[in-house]
Amino acid sequence: MAQASAQRLTGTAWALLLLLGLIWGGSFFFARVAVLEVPPFTLVFLRLSLAAVALHIYLQGRFQLYSMLRTHWRAFAIMGLINNAMPHTLIFFGQTEIGAGLASILNATTPIWTVLIANRWTADEKLTTAKVAGCITGLAGTVVLIGPAITSATHAPLWALVLPVLAAVCYGIAGTFGKRFREIPAPVTATGQLTASSLMMLPVCLIADQPWSLTFPSTAAVSAILGLALVSTAFAYLLFFRILTLAGATNTSLVTLLVPPSAILLGVVFLGERLAATDIAGMALIAIGLLLLDGRLLRRRSRSVPGRP
DSSP states (O other), rough: OOOOOOOOOOHHHHHHHHHHHHHHHHHHHHHHHHHTTTTTHHHHHHHHHHHHHHHHHHHHTGGHHHHHHHTTHHHHHHHHHIIIIIHHHHHHHHHTTHHHHHHHHTTTTTHHHHHHHHHOOOOOSSOEEEEEHHHHHHHHHHHHHHHHHHHOOSSOOOOHHHHHHHHHHHHHHHHHGGGTTTTHHHHHHHHHHHHEEEHHHHHHHHHHGGGGSSSSOOOHHHHHHHHHIIIIIIIIIHHHHHHHHHHHHHHHTTTHHHHHHHOOOOOHHOOOOOHHHHHHHHHHHHHHHHHHHHHHHHHHHHHHHHTTO
């Protein structure tokens, strides 16, 4: 296998990853609360558009925002489609049937797809033996999670389990594609993709859901939408693109290792969710796979053996 000249995670990048993991864990909780009252297409549009407006207000044209939007609108449109519109829609439809914890575990396969895609599309993030082992282990965990639905051993329909995995594939593509924004300030990239994806979702939302005919959501659902848009999207994407610049696509995707614990905890405490034994086993395999992808444990063990560099 080719040796990767992969970027290393600094202390700052790790701190930002931990914070982002906590915030995105909350997004699955917010989504589960909101999607019970608001249709997925409308919820995606509200999440993206409110976040885009918040970032426009925050930036107030700084970083040459508007000239950047005009110059790079095609790239922002692609990023908005694969990193916002498509994966959020897939996850929200899945969460109409499955809880926050399980959705976050399935979405934790993102680094696996990122590694496979980055190996094909980039020169600096190639497969190593450890990464191959991590991919195989993580995919095995995904099979364990989805398997009961195939055999009708779970109440969750197969399609609801597959959708968060497809969203993870979208994120894997987006993480690799997003490397082209390294020279663009992170707030501009976040605002550009959210603006583009909001414009994409507006006609979909109007045609599919006819939101003017919907019942106004409860206070809990409105609060969840605001948390989803302002905290788990606007602020989170500022962090995401900063980490992507500091640490690369594969390292950034490790945030999904940190997302399930917070999503599971919130789901258990506030929504009464419980994970089955197969869910826990699948999460454990995915976690092991992600640790293998990261490689730090193997490097530490190698350094602890006498006579080895």
